[in-house]
Amino acid sequence: MPEPNWDEIYSLARRAEETTAEGKMDHDTWRGLLQKAVVASNGRPDLTSFLARYAKSEWTRELREEERGRETPAA
Numbered sequence: 001m002p003e004p005n006w007d008e009i010y011s012l013a014r015r016a017e018e019t020t021a022e023g024k025m026d027h028d029t030w031r032g033l034l035q036k037a038v039v040a041s042n043g044r045p046d047l048t049s050f051l052a053r054y055a056k057s058e059w060t061r062e063l064r065e066e067e068r069g070r071e072t073p074a075a
Contacts, residue, residue: 004047008040016054030055034063 012033019025019033034051041047052060 001044002042004042004044005040009037009047009050012037012040013050016051020054025054027056027059030059 016025016030016033019029030051033054034048037048037051038045
């Protein structure tokens with residue numbers, strides 16, 4: 001498994017903090033940061049969990065529902 005891009009992960013964390021402090025964090029911004037974090041982490045969800053603190057509960061609920069919808073039952 002390729003190594004995570006730690007510089008990008010740290011940059012995304014700073015951007016999330018700054019955006020929230022400015023009162024500009026919205027659903028689309030959060031999802032964009034999350035998508036970038038998934039790429040930077042090389043698909044390791046444990047390295048994207050830092051973004052959860054910046055999300056509203058309905059955003060994380062929506063994400064969980066999407067993930068459940070992508071799961072396929074074992075054949």
